[in-house]
Amino acid sequence: MANIKDIAAHAGVSIATVSRALRKPDLVKDKTAAKIAAAISELGYKPNMVAASLRRQKADAVIVAVPDIHNPFTSLFVQGVENVAREHGVKVLLAITEGRQDLLDLHYEMVAGKQADGMIVLDVNLPTAIRTQGEDGRTLPIVLVCEYAEASQQPRVRVDDLQAAIAAANHIASLGHRDIACIAGPERQRMSHDRQRGFRLGLRRAGIELHEALVERGDYSIRSGFEATRRLLEQGRPFTALLCENDEMAIGAIRALALDGLSVPGDVSVIGIDNLRFAEFCNPSLTTIALSTDILGEEAMRLMLDYDIDPEIGRREVIVPHELIVRDSTAAPRGQA
């Protein structure tokens, strides 16, 4: 493959000039630039970015590590990251970790090894190297999203899950429900902690207490929502509304209720959080809270870029707008209206 030297020879100039012609075109005479351009297209030259990267100590790429591309967050979030990255000529590479530590570490190597300038971690794990390394002061360009808000010294962003959950609880309370069940997420996760707290806070403001017996946990998957609902139904303790920490579990819940012969929202109202694409097309369509996670992605990327300027950059609490989207899965409890 042709390299910069070949171009220089072919155009009768020095390699320095070729390099300039490509990166700082205003520094070379038009005529020379033309000769060079001709040589380039004639030889089909493509600059070797690895060499450039080695020399400039910059890869112009960041890695976004996500556990799973089905995650409701992921898509919108990544889109936000890309919006900002594109403006700055940075490429975004998605790494799927499946929640596995080893896969996360593998991609972290790319940052340590300079193949990427930084990493945005939207995962339950943290690269192992980061924990051990924190002490010597030198933090790597890593931005954390949502999880581990307290755990580490890294720059991080997070969304206000609390407010979203409060909005969901408000909606249910204002419809007149009093006997309310809840499907929570994994115990250890920050997001679950906040959404759970939001539910309780929202209800308490309306003078309602959540019965501990009516709280079941899932792992944010459809199936876990399905099974959690089964467990709720088996208890026999009645409820007319079901607060789900995310849409996936809400979809599983609706299915479980339907199989049990219960009508939604006639017998039980169901609400989720996330506004998945599928939410609109369930039977019944799902009432939910939409979060603009793309803004979160944008902020994460900005934080990453700012890191270049000042590595002391800290954290950003991103307040993304949330919006209640009322569809067919919620209504006033039977007998009220």
Place this chain on the structure above:
Amino acid sequence: MANIKDIAAHAGVSIATVSRALRKPDLVKDKTAAKIAAAISELGYKPNMVAASLRRQKADAVIVAVPDIHNPFTSLFVQGVENVAREHGVKVLLAITEGRQDLLDLHYEMVAGKQADGMIVLDVNLPTAIRTQGEDGRTLPIVLVCEYAEASQQPRVRVDDLQAAIAAANHIASLGHRDIACIAGPERQRMSHDRQRGFRLGLRRAGIELHEALVERGDYSIRSGFEATRRLLEQGRPFTALLCENDEMAIGAIRALALDGLSVPGDVSVIGIDNLRFAEFCNPSLTTIALSTDILGEEAMRLMLDYDIDPEIGRREVIVPHELIVRDSTAAPRGQA
């Protein structure tokens, strides 16, 4: 940041020995290796992979370009790619193109610029450079998936959509349906072409012809399935079964039928292809054809790896197993049983 030279100095050996200790540990004496290991951990050394990459002309990374991470194919496919990649120490980076040519080309640059060893393209577009460059014989390590099966000289894999569609049609025909509607995908796409042909072939074997008036097109999104079904219903021409080219459109169809007061499968049976995670939890749950697209991903990655060995490598037609998954959305038409 410490480099190999620092380690060499600190351990009292030459840089060659350090390099060997890392890449070919059996070539160095245990005692030296220990000294080197000590130096490495003491200085917190991380090999610069960019430099290694420049020297070895290899990045040990491939890019998988997909239009959209919601695509039903994507997740499973990527998983397949990663399975094989991991065995070979290759990192997989996902690039999201949104179906845009410029974004695809941007990531293609990484291959041209040696930041990645190759690219697997699961997209409706093709990198522009590839078309212009085909002539001079030198093809780049690019593997095409599904689309453009005829269009180019690149290595490619594709799945047998025809058989999957035939299986769907068989199921519907064997239930006794005769008045059958269909929601097709985008006209130009290879996949749609094959699935469409499969539907017709399967039906014809049962002596059934598809009415052209009962064929509507969508773009594989839920919403398009919803709208296509609306159009079918407006026509007034009766049908008792609906063949959908994918699950997303089938989910949209079910919603449209429900809103129209029709029961599934009482009035209309609905079948999809793909076996999305959501398929199991629809109301009613969706009968569908499961395709093991992960195998397709594995083959694509193998083709990529084989390319290193012999660039003349051609194409593979991957026959992935398909499986009919009968759920609640299909039944015999009213009056039969």
Place this chain on the structure above:
DNA sequence: TTGTAGGCGTTATCAC
């Protein structure tokens, strides 16, 4: 088993 040295393809700093 270890060391020496050349080069991978750029970019950036000088000089001219």
Place this chain on the structure above:
DNA sequence: GTGATAACGCCTACAA
């Protein structure tokens, strides 16, 4: 405006 040339950090013959 342009040209020499020294890095960037590593790998790998070849020599010892």
